[in-house]
Amino acid sequence: MISSRSKSSSSSSPCRDMIHVFWHDGMLEHDAGAGVFDTGTNPGFLDVLDKHPENADRVRNLVSILRKGPIAPFITWHSGRPATTSELRLFHTPEYIEELEQANQSGGKELCSGTFLNPGSWDAALLAAGTTISAMKHILDGHANLTYALVRPPGHHAQPSQADGYCFLNNAGLAIQSARDSGCQKVAVIDIDVHYGNGTAQGFYTSGDVLTISLHMNHGSWGQSHPQTGTVDELGEGDGFGFNLNIPLPNGTGDEGYVYAMNQLVVPALHKFKPSLLVLVLGQDSSAFDPNGRQCLTMEGYRNIGRIVRHFADKHANGRLLVVQEGGYHVTYSAYCLHATLEGVLDLEDALLDDPIAYYPEDSGYSMKVVDAVKRYWENTIPFMKEE
Ligand SMILES: [Zn+2]
Numbered sequence: 114m115i116s117s118r119s120k121s122s123s124s125s126s127p128c129r130d131m132i133h134v135f136w137h138d139g140m141l142e143h144d145a146g147a148g149v150f151d152t153g154t155n156p157g158f159l160d161v162l163d164k165h166p167e168n169a170d171r172v173r174n175l176v177s178i179l180r181k182g183p184i185a186p187f188i189t190w191h192s193g194r195p196a197t198t199s200e201l202r203l204f205h206t207p208e209y210i211e212e213l214e215q216a217n218q219s220g221g222k223e224l225c226s227g228t229f230l231n232p233g234s235w236d237a238a239l240l241a242a243g244t245t246i247s248a249m250k251h252i253l254d255g256h257a258n259l260t261y262a263l264v265r266p267p268g269h270h271a272q273p274s275q276a277d278g279y280c281f282l283n284n285a286g287l288a289i290q291s292a293r294d295s296g297c298q299k300v301a302v303i304d305i306d307v308h309y310g311n312g313t314a315q316g317f318y319t320s321g322d323v324l325t326i327s328l329h330m331n332h333g334s335w336g337q338s339h340p341q342t343g344t345v346d347e348l349g350e351g352d353g354f355g356f357n358l359n360i361p362l363p364n365g366t367g368d369e370g371y372v373y374a375m376n377q378l379v380v381p382a383l384h385k386f387k388p389s390l391l392v393l394v395l396g397q398d399s400s401a402f403d404p405n406g407r408q409c410l411t412m413e414g415y416r417n418i419g420r421i422v423r424h425f426a427d428k429h430a431n432g433r434l435l436v437v438q439e440g441g442y443h444v445t446y447s448a449y450c451l452h453a454t455l456e457g458v459l460d461l462e463d464a465l466l467d468d469p470i471a472y473y474p475e476d477s478g479y480s481m482k483v484v485d486a487v488k489r490y491w492e493n494t495i496p497f498m499k500e501e
Pocket residue numbers: 306307308396398439440441
């Protein structure tokens with residue numbers, strides 16, 4: 114059901130109330146196969162195997178809801194493009210790039226658990242990286258303030274020297290480094306994918322110029338490809354100490370818990386950091402119906418997060434906001450949650466699209482206590498959080 118069209122907020126700068134979406138059909142060519150969920154294995158006793166959760170269908174729906182949904186009049190489309198090898202070196206080591214190129218030339222490889230580079234995958238990964246860099250450049254060149262890199266395969270687990278969690282190249286990390294190289298001094302990243310954005314954190318772990326904040330399920334490490342824990346004490350090192358902020362949230366945190374974490378933790382940290390540009394790393398796998406997460410956000414929660422981030426960008430980051438697509442594995446609800454997030458980013462007064470399936474009650478009491486505990490920890494531990 115479509116609710117009545119709201120009026121958008123007043124606009125003073127050009128393109129302020131449009132979102133510029135960067136996309137390329139070639140990203141559909143990555144096929145991670147089928148099996149028992151993301152294992153790629155067939156046990157032999159199931160008649161129907163799942164497509165790998167990171168499949169092209171999920172992104173087909175992200176594209177189509179923006180083309181045909183009620184948000185369509187607010188969207189401007191741009192074509193993506195592949196990254197060059199020299200661009201990949203902005204974030205990744207030459208040895209790792211070589212490993213990926215060889216895996217591609219040899220016909221494919223499972224780089225780590227659940228992460229399959231198959232024929233077509235490498236070209237798609239290059240498109241995801243280049244398309245995200247283009248979306249960033251569009252902002253830096255002054256063409257727009259709000260851009261969205263609609264990309265796959267996802268990127269935020271990819272570390273400088275290894276693949277992880279369905280990710281090969283760190284799309285957001287590459288775009289952030291390209292922004293820094295273009296003279297953008299301080300960038301803040303807010304990652305609301307249900308999983309810890311360990312790759313992005315690792316890439317900027319010793320930098321005090323990039324603030325990485327990740328809100329995630331408290332899932333911990335998951336083996337050699339993901340040694341980071343995502344706990345509050347992973348704070349960065351050297352010049353980067355205090356500039357990696359982890360917010361591990363309990364299962365079932367829900368809309369109220371996330372908004373509380375945004376207002377109590379994320380926004381105050383952004384105020385102290387004073388970024389000149391924001392990056393929202395967006396995964397719909399924090400939704401209530403995602404097979405890969407347990408965090409129970411609904412469209413309303415995503416909408417509110419989008420709005421909070423937009424308000425901060427407008428007041429304190431020159432209105433500049435890049436949104437980068439990550440996970441989100443429910444083929445229908447991910448698209449709805451994307452629609453809601455971008456409604457929030459547009460700061461629309463009323464919802465354009467109703468939630469067709471959110472009906473579980475939520476209990477935010479415990480998650481709010483966790484957020485309060487994280488806040489006390491930050492205030493006692495992190496130098497830049499103490500400054501006036
Ligand atoms: Zn995820």
